[in-house]
Amino acid sequence: MFALQELGTTLEHARARYIQQNPKSKALHAEASNSLPGGNTRAVLHADPFPLYIKSGHGYQVTSEDGTTYTDFTGEFTAALYGHSSPVIRKTITTVLTTIGLNLSGTTRAEQSLASAICARFNVSKVRFTNSGTEANLQALAAARRFTKKRKVVVFGGAYHGGVLGFAGGKPAANNVDLDDWIVAKYNDVDGATRAIQDEGVAAVLLEAMQGAGGCIVATEEFLKAIEDAARKAGVVFIMDEVMTSRLCAHGLASIRGVTPDLKTFGKWLGGGITFGAFGGREDMMAAYDPSQPDCLPHSGTFNNNTLAMHAGHAGLTEIYTPSVANEFTALGTEFLGRLNEASRDSILCFTGLGTVMTAHFPVNGEKDIRDGDDVEERSELRELFWLEMLENGFWVARRGFIALILGTPRRELDRFVDAVEAFIRRHEAFLKTTVG
Numbered sequence: 001m002f003a004l005q006e007l008g009t010t011l012e013h014a015r016a017r018y019i020q021q022n023p024k025s026k027a028l029h030a031e032a033s034n035s036l037p038g039g040n041t042r043a044v045l046h047a048d049p050f051p052l053y054i055k056s057g058h059g060y061q062v063t064s065e066d067g068t069t070y071t072d073f074t075g076e077f078t079a080a081l082y083g084h085s086s087p088v089i090r091k092t093i094t095t096v097l098t099t100i101g102l103n104l105s106g107t108t109r110a111e112q113s114l115a116s117a118i119c120a121r122f123n124v125s126k127v128r129f130t131n132s133g134t135e136a137n138l139q140a141l142a143a144a145r146r147f148t149k150k151r152k153v154v155v156f157g158g159a160y161h162g163g164v165l166g167f168a169g170g171k172p173a174a175n176n177v178d179l180d181d182w183i184v185a186k187y188n189d190v191d192g193a194t195r196a197i198q199d200e201g202v203a204a205v206l207l208e209a210m211q212g213a214g215g216c217i218v219a220t221e222e223f224l225k226a227i228e229d230a231a232r233k234a235g236v237v238f239i240m241d242e243v244m245t246s247r248l249c250a251h252g253l254a255s256i257r258g259v260t261p262d263l264k265t266f267g268k269w270l271g272g273g274i275t276f277g278a279f280g281g282r283e284d285m286m287a288a289y290d291p292s293q294p295d296c297l298p299h300s301g302t303f304n305n306n307t308l309a310m311h312a313g314h315a316g317l318t319e320i321y322t323p324s325v326a327n328e329f330t331a332l333g334t335e336f337l338g339r340l341n342e343a344s345r346d347s348i349l350c351f352t353g354l355g356t357v358m359t360a361h362f363p364v365n366g367e368k369d370i371r372d373g374d375d376v377e378e379r380s381e382l383r384e385l386f387w388l389e390m391l392e393n394g395f396w397v398a399r400r401g402f403i404a405l406i407l408g409t410p411r412r413e414l415d416r417f418v419d420a421v422e423a424f425i426r427r428h429e430a431f432l433k434t435t436v437g
Helices: 002-021 023-032 087-100 109-122 133-148 190-197 221-234 283-289 307-320 323-343 380-392 411-427
Strands: 054-058 061-064 069-072 126-130 152-156 182-185 202-207 237-241 263-267 277-281 350-354 357-361 402-404
Touching (some): 002 023, 002 380, 109 126, 109 263, 133 283, 152 190, 190 202, 202 221, 277 283, 323 350, 323 357, 380 411
Parallel strands (some): 152 182, 152 202, 237 263
Antiparallel strands (some): 061 069, 126 277, 263 277, 350 357, 357 402
């Protein structure tokens, strides 16, 4: 009990320093609260007592309104893969603005170029564009329902497939669409997933091979293979959400996990920093969206083929994040992740994830082989303290402990972060034991 009381005191001191160090952010949040509910329009960025306000970004760094520059380890939740001032992306966008224009009210050759590149890179026969990963998942589900003439969808606790497709805590979020159509199974539970897929009326099974927002929990090979086999036998459409994970190797995570989904969804980084989403896969399933055919599914969107995303996305995918660069960057992330877990091996702190995308966890019981985030009780005070103290060390990490590396981040910054984690563990050794109470 004494250790927990001391942890509370330590956290209060860290919060006080945060408030003192960021007066402009505090004032801006108060002003924003006059026109935005809670001063916020994006829930993941909410922070108590107020969020840090970012003024600008350059390369792998961001600078707050209070004048502090941070190494950006949040990486816009995987979307800022190219950083904040890529010369290639900047030149591409400038060219679009000066020689092509915006919102051309018509089909352009750029959309064909990006579609062709995505199909070849990620092994999908046909693809369509949307404005976000949320939309991509919604449209993929519509395709599956049309193909199977069924409604229900198997998803997994802890999953996040978009703003109206969240399943934290093993149940649909209150603002989810189709609230009566979800069957929520446990992640990495082979038997449970198989039974759920065999349920009458199931159109699709939707999953991430690594749950991003759910704590970077990695699916086992046995689990993925069981889902693929069960879906095939039951005539259920297998959809893999690769919105985050498509950057984790040359051709997306499915390509190295030994499974072949019927449909895949994409987003975030693939727009080159511009809002973007896509879904694609088997030609017979994607044919539901062929507008030249009778009774096709309607799918419009003013900005589906916007010139900025089409050009920036293509430049990023073909000129910057080539297959060889993707593999090299993932290897760097794998090494970094290993170093972090080695540094934290004697504490309850652990890092889960793959390659350049990971999350810090503080399981109360010290269990580090996390197969289902919903089963793990974490010490939230330590997570907040970690976030606050990493800020003091000059690292912009997501409040929930999420990290997504940016291309071009110097190795010295990775080294410095490992040092900061080691110092955090030494400083708070008493709180990082399973027997704290």
